Every structure is written in structure tokens, then in C-alpha cells.
Amino acid sequence: ILNVEQSPQSLHVQEGDSTNFTCSFPSSNFYALHWYRWETAKSPEALFVMTLNGDEKKKGRISATLNTKEGYSYLYIKGSQPEDSATYLCAFTAYSGAGSYQLTFGKGTKLSVIP
Amino acid sequence: DSGVTQTPKHLITATGQRVTLRCSPRSGDLSVYWYQQSLDQGLQFLIQYYNGEERAKGNILERFSAQQFPDLHSELNLSSLELGDSALYFCASSVGRTGHSQETQYFGPGTRLLVL
Numbered sequence: 001i002l003n004v005e006q007s008p009q010s011l012h013v014q015e016g017d018s019t020n021f022t023c024s025f026p027s028s029n030f031y032a033l034h035w036y037r038w039e040t041a042k043s044p045e046a047l048f049v050m051t052l053n054g055d056e057k058k059k060g061r062i063s064a065t066l067n068t069k070e071g072y073s074y075l076y077i078k079g080s081q082p083e084d085s086a087t088y089l090c091a092f093t094a095y096s097g098a099g100s101y102q103l104t105f106g107k108g109t110k111l112s113v114i115p
Numbered sequence: 116d117s118g119v120t121q122t123p124k125h126l127i128t129a130t131g132q133r134v135t136l137r138c139s140p141r142s143g144d145l146s147v148y149w150y151q152q153s154l155d156q157g158l159q160f161l162i163q164y165y166n167g168e169e170r171a172k173g174n175i176l177e178r179f180s181a182q183q184f185p186d187l188h189s190e191l192n193l194s195s196l197e198l199g200d201s202a203l204y205f206c207a208s209s210v211g212r213t214g215h216s217q218e219t220q221y222f223g224p225g226t227r228l229l230v231l
Contacts, residue, residue, distance in 0.1 A: 004157070019172055031216035031217075032217045036218070036222075042120070043117050043205070043224050043225065044158075044205070044222045046219045046220070046221070047218060049217050051216075093216050093217070095216070096163070097171065098170055100146075100163060100165070100171050100172070101215075101216045101218070102148075102163065103148075103158075103160060103220065104160070104175060105157040105160075106157055107155070107157040108157065108158070
């Protein structure tokens with residue numbers, strides 16, 4: 001059973017603060033790691049797909065780093081805004097056979113940005 | 116809007132009943148995935164279909180089944196429902212290229228099932 005852990009479970013920050021959270025995953029048989037943003041009452045929305053050790057991806061104020069050797073990824077949000085309030089999910093790609101891959105999700109980090 | 120549609124949005128039913136959840140993938144996507152989100156659990160992968168054929172199975176109960184039709188829409192059938200089956204059920208789709216580990220999955224809005 002693959003274990004994908006996210007911490008912290010929830011986070012409250014003030015508007016303008018920068019924040020980061022962690023995703024831990026198995027360091028063997030690594031294929032890819034996905035980050036998703038899930039706002040309440042909406043669908044999870046893809047943020048990044050990361051594949052190479054040392055990868056760093058950025059989208060606006062949100063960035064992510066990847067360390068496949070030690071099995072972790074960090075998601076950073078610079079200058080948090082109320083609209084950043086959401087649950088951030090990471091998903092580890094595992095091979096499921098016949099050329100297909102499946103995602104194993106962590107339980108997410110719920111971010112609340114207080115105006 | 117991801118382009119993935121799911122119906123119905125909400126479903127309330129009784130224990131022992133059977134329900135069908137429907138999903139239409141994004142235009143051009145051949146793969147459909149079903150996930151279950153229960154209280155305090157992460158998104159649990161149930162099953163994947165690719166171009167009408169089952170491709171991968173996850174933690175899907177024997178009471179649950181799915182299929183993908185020639186027009187690529189998919190249905191998830193849940194039978195002999197129990198209280199513990201109450202959850203949010205998501206469908207996702209991707210292009211489904213064989214051997215591509217980096218494919219993004221696009222999620223629908225989900226169906227919230229309540230079993231009373």
C-alpha cells in the first residue's frame with residue numbers, strides 16, 4: 001500500500017503571509033508527482049506535474065519543489081490571498097500495469113487565508 | 116470548468132438500493148477514472164477505463180461496477196448500498212496515452228451520495 005502523507009492537515013494564515021506545506025511519498029519507483037488545488041464545492045484543479053529530482057515549478061505566487069531521492073515535495077504560496085483558501089492535494093503516480101498509471105492522493109492540506 | 120461533467124450532483128437513497136452515477140469526459144479524452152472521497156479519507160482510486168475497456172482497478176468493492184460506452188461516457192453502478200458508501204464520487208478524464216506517467220487528470224464536479 002502506497003503511503004502519501006501531507007502536512008500540516010490544516011493551516012490558517014493572515015493575508016499577505018507566505019506559507020508552505022509538505023507532501024511525502026515513496027522514494028522508490030518514482031514516476032511523477034501531481035499537485036492539485038481543490039476549492040470547496042468545486043473540482044480539484046491541476047497545478048503542477050513534477051517528474052525530475054530538483055524540479056521547481058511556478059505559477060504566479062505558487063511554486064513547488066521536488067526531491068525524489070528523499071521522497072518529498074514542498075508547495076509554497078507567497079503573499080497568501082483569501083482566494084488561495086482551498087485544500088491542496090498531492091498525488092503520487094504509481095504504475096498499475098498495461099502501460100497505465102494511477103494516482104495515489106494524500107489527504108490534503110486545508111489552507112484558510114484570513115483577510 | 117474542466118470539461119468533465121457528472122450527473123447527478125446530489126443523490127439521496129436508502130440502504131440496500133442501487134444507484135448509477137454518470138460521467139462524460141473532456142472532448143478527446145479516452146480514459147476515465149472513478150474516485151471516492153469519504154470523510155477523513157483522501158481521494159481513493161476505484162477504477163479506470165480506457166476506450167471502453169477496463170484498464171486498472173483500485174480499491175473498488177465487489178458491489179460496485181463500472182463501464183465505459185462507445186461514446187466514451189462512463190457509468191459507476193453502486194449496489195446493495197450501505198451507510199458507509201456515503202461519499203463524494205469524482206470522475207476524472209485524461210487523454211490516456213499508454214506509457215505516459217505524467218498525464219494530468221481533469222476532474223468533474225463530483226456526485227455527492229448520501230445513503231440513509
